[in-house]
Amino acid sequence: MQNNTDFPLLFEQTKPGRTGYSLPPLDVPEMDLSEVFESDYIRSEPAELPELSELQIIRHYTALSRRNYGVDSGFYPLGSCTMKYNPKINEDVIRMEGFSHVHPYQDTKTAQGALELMFDLQEQLKEITGMHEVSLQPAAGAHGEWTGLMMIRALHEKNGETQRTKVIVPDSAHGTNPASATVAGFESVTVKSNEEGLVDLDDLRRVVGEDTAALMLTNPNTLGLFEKDILEMARIVHEAGGKLYYDGANLNAIMGYTRPGDMGFDVVHLNLHKTFTGPHGGGGPGSGPVGVSEELAAFLPKPVVRRQGEEIILDEDRPDSIGRVKPYYGNFGINVRAYTYIRTMGPEGLKRVSEYAVLNANYMMRRLSEAFDLPYTQHCKHEFVLSGRRQKKLGVRTLDIAKRLLDFGYHPPTIYFPLNVEEALMIEPTETEAKETLDSFIDTMLEIASDAESHPEIVQEAPHTTVVSRMDETTAARKPILRYIPE
Amino acid sequence: MDFRYLPMTEQDKKEMLQTIGVKDTEELFSDIPEEVRLKGPLQIKEPKSEGELKAELAALASRNVTMKTHASFLGAGVYDHYIPSIVDHVISRSEFYTAYTPYQPEISQGELQAIFEFQTMIAELTGMDVANSSMYDGGTALAEAATLSAGHTRKKKIVVSEAVHPESRQVIDSYGRGQHLEIVTVPHKDGMTDLQALEDAVDADTASVIVQYPNFFGQVEPLADIRKIIDAQPKAMMVVSSNPLALGFLTPPGSFGADIVVGDTQVFGIPAQFGGPHCGYFASSAKLMRKLPGRLVGQTKDEEGRRGFVLTLQAREQHIRRDKATSNICSNQALNALASSVAMSALGKKGVAEMAHLNIQKAHYMKKQLEAHGLQVIFQGAFFNELVIKVEDDADALNDYLVTQGFIGGYHLGRTDDRLKNHILVAVTEQRTKEQIDTFARKVAAVHAKQY
Secondary structure, three states: OOOOOOOOHHHHHOOOOOOOOOOOOOOOOOOOHHOOOOHHEEEOOOOOOOOOOOOHHHHHHHHHHHHHOOOOOOOOOOOOOOOOOOOOOHHHHOOOHHHHHHOOOHHHHHHHHHHHHHHHHHHHHHOOOOOOOEEEOOOOOOHHHHHHHHHHHHHHHOOOOOOOEEEEOOOOOOOOHHHHHHHOOEEEEEOOOOOOEEEOOHHHHHHHHOOOOEEEEOOOOOOOOOOOHHHHHHHHHHHHHOEEEEEOOOOHHOOOOOOOHOOOOEEEEEOOOOOOOOOOOOOOOOOOOEEOHHHHHOOOOOOEEEEEEEEEEEEEEOOOOOOOOOOOOOOHHHHHHHHHHHHHHHHHHHHHHHHHHHHHHHHHHHHHHHHHHHOOOOOOOOEEEOEEEEEHHHOOHHHHHHHHHHHOOOOOOOOOOOOOOOOOOOOOOOOOOOHHHHHHHHHHHHHHHHHHHHHHHHHOOOOOOOOOOOOHHHHHOOOOOOOOOOO | OOOOOOOOOHHHHHHHHHHOOOOOHHHHHHHOOOEEEOOOOOOOOOOOOEEEEEEEHHHOOOOOOOOOOOOOOOOOOOOOOOOOOOHHHHOOHHHHHOOOOOOHHHOOHHHHHHHHHHHHHHHHHOOOOOOOOOEOHHHHHHHHHHHHHHHHHOOEEEEEEEEOOOHHHHHHHHHHHHHHOOEEEEEEEOOOHHHHHHHOOOOOOEEEEEEEEEEOEEOOOOHHHHHHHHOOOOOEEEEEEOOOHHHEEEEOOOHHHHOOEEEEHHHHHOHHHHHOOOOEEEEEOOOHHHOOOOOOOOEEEOOOOOEEEEEHHHHHHHHHHHHOOOOOOOOHHHHHHHHHHHHHHHHHHHHHHHHHHHHHHHHHHHHHHHHHHHOOOOOOOEEOOOEEEOOOOOOOHHHHHHHOOOOOEEEEEOOOOOOOOEEEEEEEEEOOOOHHHHHHHHHHHHHHHHOO
């Protein structure tokens, strides 16, 4: 099936007899394993893994890396993903042997350095979010959402309010919100947005009730707009007996300006791989700590990292805890990076992060509104959403614009999300980009808009310069090939 | 103060504010109500320079005993294995680690192909038809397998062997509460799943049976017998949690008719990192392909007919299905899957088998040494690289002593199982030398005989 223009797979380069490893010789007397294991349990056919030399493997992956694009390659304004610079000191710190080679089941007395870091990170995150307690357990944002909802559920159950089965989610919410609600055993109910792109308070009043477990909200929302009526929303939900859940995906907009705890949120999750510079790693690993109000602290997942005298301990004795959400203690490696970042920036630095993230976004929004429809015109926070409906009338879809950006060496914005904007382009520049970068990107976008009018085919047929052109995704889904099978 | 990650100059700021038409950045935050405004700076630590911070964190790191400062015989799901040097060099390519999910295939072929290769290698090792791009870890992967089996069979009862990792069982319990699953635990007997109890537990309501292979005690569960018990219920599924390194030697669960195989690839190229991030894997039979959690990469062609890769079957996933999704996983462990792919490629067909063989040989040598010193090795079935000993003394005190002798001792099973107080799970990997094994056995025996 491979033709000569195809980039070879590891399995197509393999040659029996080549090795890329170095293991020590067996230094103990060898046993005959057929005496120990029943023959049915001894693998008869080896797994077909590749056989390559070390250099061949390195060349393979180096070539693959060149067919990939990261923040270090160029501008990556992928909305809601906060693709900011990933500092290199963070990578050095997690590679320190004292962090990378600590076993989770060592006696805690022998891992006080690691535990001290976790405890202090919790303290820093408590202050940044304004919450009473923080747990670093959840592995990613969606995992944090589920953890937070399970705590809310446990609280309602403890209070005998088992009828609270519904989680309210705005129509502009990330897809994970309703999915997490379902996985936590709730039913989700949608609350509409108003003309300003904010939660419609009347609709919120309509949907809350005795069955409300929680409202999940990101603030600023996915349109990049601050829910200015947050206190009224909190009042509506709390008076109905529900809890307020903060999706921290967009925290990058408000650090040092306001805190979820002060806005009335009961549970918060953070995406340390977004706001706090954990690298996105091609899709993970992330880290999704949760913060809670005092009322919910007893329900935090086990174990809880806390100080006891001079020592930091892992507290397993938590009778009201929702239990364990993950083996061990969370994605420590990502937490170390986040801690390093917070200690690099300090209070003034983190506030400036939000200030500049917001300034960059507003600047881009105003300049781009020359050529693209801007459905919501108020000041945005860290991101904004354009509509490609003007270009669509010319036969150029948002997908085409995204693909054309590839030709100019940019990663496109998030597209077709949020769902309540037609032909959406969701742009988040982050604070780590220089004005020159923003200007070049804006000029490119304006050029694409102009091309859409004068010669749309160059946009419609894009990309023209990438290693592959548009993929046949329909066949990929209809006749899935999910692994290599030799001919 | 200046910050090296923030390129904004006063001049930039002035020009940008002018374009926006506001006088200062405060105006951009005017929609935040006064009542919720933070008054004064955040009360967090003041920043440090790069050099000072690195020195401080190095000092903190040096307070930890590590598997490099001490010879580790601790496993219980996290192991000290050979990590080829090339692994860190590959994952340090910032085209990989600073990218996000490959939503734009034209500029993400590198990541997509690497994941496709990962899926292939996992399917090969487990003997399954397909594998996904990764899960958070082995524990949550197992919980997702339980959820999938309940959804697929429309049954609510999950039968879990007590010889499955205790923390994984606790995670299954937590997930199970969300999904209103009935979790039934089958006890262990002689270090293995009690087959009679299993047979009694499996009934018409059973969605799946979950076992670990090799199990938490290192013992090789009789998957053929377990499959037969499950077969009494035509709908019930067999879910196996498996250390993928062991599958370099053991017959893969797929050959015994497993429906889902999950586990953690920490054994391939991922350092312990105090428990995470590691990397879960999720493999299944072809019939479950459209129900798998997480991301899947599929092969296809571009407009010119060139082979390429895309994220596929996305209709399963949370961002499309929203509240109809059966899993909410979004971010996964892509970079660690890449690390494991590099390690698996380096070891290759021969090396994975050789490494598994070294583990078995050394662990069995340890058994002989301990027994020669009069220690009781508790379970007598075939095992991979872990074995259980019973000590007279307090197991925690023994481990404290071993640290002073340059060793990280085994896992005290009494931590989670009252029946196994002062039983220690000892792991022996290919990293341990004969000399270390001999010394360790001697020291443990000396404490046991109160001769230290």
